[in-house]
Amino acid sequence: MLLLIFLTISVVATSASPWIPMDGNNPASYCLSWRLAIETNNVRAWRTVPLQCMRYVEAYMLAGQYDRDVELIVEQVRVYLNDIVLPGDGMDAWILDVDDTCFSNVDYYRLKRYGCDPYDPTGFRTWAMKGESPAIQPVLELFNDLIEIGFKVFLVTGRDEETLRQATVENLHNQGFTGYERLIMRTAENKKQSAATYKTTIRKQMMEEGYRIWGNVGDQWSDIQGEYSGNRTFKIPNPMYFVP
16 A cells, blocks of 8 residues: 555656656756756857757747747846936947847758757858848847937947848848947958957957947857956857857
8 A cells, every 4th residue: 555655646746747857868857957057158168059959949949938038138138227327428338249139040040950060151151141030029129229228239240241241231221220330240350269359359449439338238158258248248048059
């Protein structure tokens, strides 16, 4: 009788917690932990998404959780904005990254198994030149609000100036990103720098011009780490790739 009671309790406990691995081999549980680790920057310099996590990342990006996470982050930006009083001298800046911050490349990464395949610079350049990346709607709404409040919005991207400027400008315009102060892209001068070094250099130049950087939003840690990062930084989730 005691054995029967014990087995009954065990079955109920197991069925009530389907996401908790009883043997440590539950892929969904592992992938949730992996995503948490990369978003908190505890796992660094990772090259590809673990193959066993492809379906997990697909579900995260497409089934609604990613959208809810972005909406929550933008809500936190708005909470911060409520406490800011701008001097009104035209030197109040806000930085936004472009790829997978302003607009989404999930349609491209679907073809790359959501990051399970290694980064393909030629393939991504071909995709970017099409100019078909859709806006991430909560960020577009934030972008418009920032301009209305009086911020000078700087779009700082690792995209190549020479080959992708026209396509990027058109993509931004077609998705509603108009009225920004400046679109800053990589040039031959900083092409070999890491993303973190390149973006730190850009921010330093902005501050030397007299701008106050109130906020900085990006999907990569290299967007928001380093010196001159701004008064507040906000990270958009991205489990598909890592840019050092």
